[in-house]
Amino acid sequence: MRRFRIQTPLGRAVGLGSAKSGFGHWWTERITAAALVLPAIWFAASLIAHSGSDYDTFRRWLREPINTALMVLLLVTLFWHAALGLQVVIEDYVHSVAKIWALIVMRFACFALAAVGIIAALRIALGA
Amino acid sequence: MPRTDAFIVRSSDQVPKHPLLKRFPVPRNFGVTPGSRIERGRTWAAPAGAVRTKAFEIYRYDPDGDDNPRLDTFEVDLDACGPMVLDALIWIKNNVDPTLTFRRSCREGICGSCAMNIDGANWLACTRYIEETGTPAQIYPLANMRIIKDLVPDLTHVLAQYEMIEPWLQATTPAPDRERLQAPEDRAKLDGYYECILCFCCTSGCPSHWWNGDRFLGPAALLQAWRWLTDSRDEAAGERLDLLEDPFRLYRCHTILNCTRTCPKGLNPGKAIAQIKKMIVDRQS
Amino acid sequence: MERMTTKRARPLSPNIQIYRPQLTSVLSIANRITGVALSVFAVVLVIWLAAAASGPAAYSQLQTIIGSWPGQILFLIATFAFFLHLCGGIRHLVWDSVRAFELKQIYASGWAVVLLSAALTVISWLLNLLIAGHS
Ligand code: SF4
Ligand code: SF4
Ligand code: FES
Numbered sequence: 001m002r003r004f005r006i007q008t009p010l011g012r013a014v015g016l017g018s019a020k021s022g023f024g025h026w027w028t029e030r031i032t033a034a035a036l037v038l039p040a041i042w043f044a045a046s047l048i049a050h051s052g053s054d055y056d057t058f059r060r061w062l063r064e065p066i067n068t069a070l071m072v073l074l075l076v077t078l079f080w081h082a083a084l085g086l087q088v089v090i091e092d093y094v095h096s097v098a099k100i101w102a103l104i105v106m107r108f109a110c111f112a113l114a115a116v117g118i119i120a121a122l123r124i125a126l127g128a
Numbered sequence: 129m130p131r132t133d134a135f136i137v138r139s140s141d142q143v144p145k146h147p148l149l150k151r152f153p154v155p156r157n158f159g160v161t162p163g164s165r166i167e168r169g170r171t172w173a174a175p176a177g178a179v180r181t182k183a184f185e186i187y188r189y190d191p192d193g194d195d196n197p198r199l200d201t202f203e204v205d206l207d208a209c210g211p212m213v214l215d216a217l218i219w220i221k222n223n224v225d226p227t228l229t230f231r232r233s234c235r236e237g238i239c240g241s242c243a244m245n246i247d248g249a250n251w252l253a254c255t256r257y258i259e260e261t262g263t264p265a266q267i268y269p270l271a272n273m274r275i276i277k278d279l280v281p282d283l284t285h286v287l288a289q290y291e292m293i294e295p296w297l298q299a300t301t302p303a304p305d306r307e308r309l310q311a312p313e314d315r316a317k318l319d320g321y322y323e324c325i326l327c328f329c330c331t332s333g334c335p336s337h338w339w340n341g342d343r344f345l346g347p348a349a350l351l352q353a354w355r356w357l358t359d360s361r362d363e364a365a366g367e368r369l370d371l372l373e374d375p376f377r378l379y380r381c382h383t384i385l386n387c388t389r390t391c392p393k394g395l396n397p398g399k400a401i402a403q404i405k406k407m408i409v410d411r412q413s
Numbered sequence: 414m415e416r417m418t419t420k421r422a423r424p425l426s427p428n429i430q431i432y433r434p435q436l437t438s439v440l441s442i443a444n445r446i447t448g449v450a451l452s453v454f455a456v457v458l459v460i461w462l463a464a465a466a467s468g469p470a471a472y473s474q475l476q477t478i479i480g481s482w483p484g485q486i487l488f489l490i491a492t493f494a495f496f497l498h499l500c501g502g503i504r505h506l507v508w509d510s511v512r513a514f515e516l517k518q519i520y521a522s523g524w525a526v527v528l529l530s531a532a533l534t535v536i537s538w539l540l541n542l543l544i545a546g547h548s
Contacts, residue, residue, distance in 0.1 A: 009288035120462035248433030272428035399514035
């Protein structure tokens with residue numbers, strides 16, 4: 001139910017005023033997108049080339065420094081970009097108090113997944 | 129050469145030849161509150177003796193009753209009415225149901241009053257040929273608006289959003305004795321923006337404004353904001369950008385471009401918004 | 414100030430229920446859906462790396478799952494989502510630099526994104542079959 005409130009149309013439109021921010025999020029979403037292009041194509045190409053590989057081949061591949069570096073780069077940019085993109089999706093469609101919680105959980109999940117991925121990749125690469 | 133017309137839209141007045149989908153595959157009442165659900169209305173037959181007729185499905189809402197909105201069907205005598213959709217509406221009002229309510233004034237696409245949703249897209253009733261509409265022609269008010277009566281939307285909020293961008297020249301330099309000078313090439317920068325007739329076809333067709341219209345300013349207000357930002361005589365660009373830079377006011381635009389697709393004046397709100405975003409980049413870096 | 418003359422709240426006119434799907438809105442929602450889908454597949458990537466880090470047994474188990482029919486279908490969807498989001502994203506970056514905003518260009522680039530992502534999906538699967546078949 002919409003709460004009944006007497007307010008001028010302009011007052012309603014102005015709301016809480018301008019946050020005077022938003023550029024940072026928008027810009028970083030674009031920068032991470034551009035930064036993703038190269039590692040994403042590398043990753044797709046690697047999948048095409050190695051999808052059926054056995055464990056040792058895969059390990060040897062990821063141990064090559066260039067591949068280790070690109071995998072870490074991919075994980076960082078991927079989850080950074082995902083966090084920014086999912087933030088927009090949540091803000092667009094969730095209008096209840098759930099919004100804040102959804103944003104916190106989503107961001108935390110992106111952080112955690114990136115961390116787990118990077119640690120796993122480094123463990124394979126550095127041969128734990 | 130294959131005809132690309134069916135796939136490539138060159139100007140906003142082009143009606144799709146083979147629309148892949150007439151509407152999105154969502155339930156009719158998807159997200160619709162009970163009071164806004166559209167019920168079946170009545171059918172109004174053509175007058176006796178009419179030869180060439182065409183059915184018009186029209187959204188009706190009577191604020192004085194307790195009933196929900198409904199969809200009436202009118203059989204229009206094409207030989208007795210003019211060529212445009214607005215002519216059909218006027219014919220219905222004059223000959224069939226005088227309570228049918230809609231806004232119109234200029235009947236030549238310059239006042240913006242008769243903006244409505246015709247066959248699923250926003251356009252001016254006075255510049256859309258009846259011939260170009262489907263069978264039946266489907267006439268709804270502008271999408272996502274509070275409806276006062278029938279095809280008359282309440283524009284209070286979108287007009288307040290227009291007011292918010294302060295659509296007037298702002299300068300601290302004392303006004304000159306004569307007109308403010310502007311180089312011809314600077315004047316040319318207003319082309320494509322000053323022609324906006326505030327019909328709100330674009331804002332009403334913008335999905336982002338549907339979901340967040342309380343905070344997102346929408347393409348009409350933002351195109352006007354750009355019209356003042358790019359005016360060489362204006363001295364308030366900084367304050368204007370401060371007002372706009374907000375996750376919702378400006379950045380809720382996701383470059384969907386329904387606005388540019390639907391503007392009946394052939395303007396490009398999507399491009400105007402991209403230019404505002406770029407201006408903010410220039411200010412930051 | 415609004416005058417309260419009506420007995421009931423004004424109805425909201427229909428939006429997505431009636432608005433005609435157009436290339437503009439359809440590709441926009443497609444970019445969004447593929448973005449969300451790819452986020453889910455990113456989780457799979459992390460699981461895959463974690464499995465590989467924990468040893469050959471977990472790795473080969475996961476390879477079997479990915480090699481199964483449902484796994485392959487999901488993988489095909491992921492490939493198409495990947496290319497659509499990649500091409501659509503590049504289209505957006507071009508727009509953000511205030512280029513290609515004429516309707517003709519909007520439609521041409523839109524169809525190009527659709528055709529290119531479909532083609533890239535097919536090509537990458539063919540290449541994959543070719544390479545996997547030889548090793
Ligand atoms: S930009 Fe076009 S569609 Fe939007 S209000 Fe102005 S004239 Fe109407
Ligand atoms: S380009 Fe922006 S303003 Fe235009 S329809 Fe899309 S989201 Fe709305
Ligand atoms: S009546 Fe003026 S724009 Fe249609």
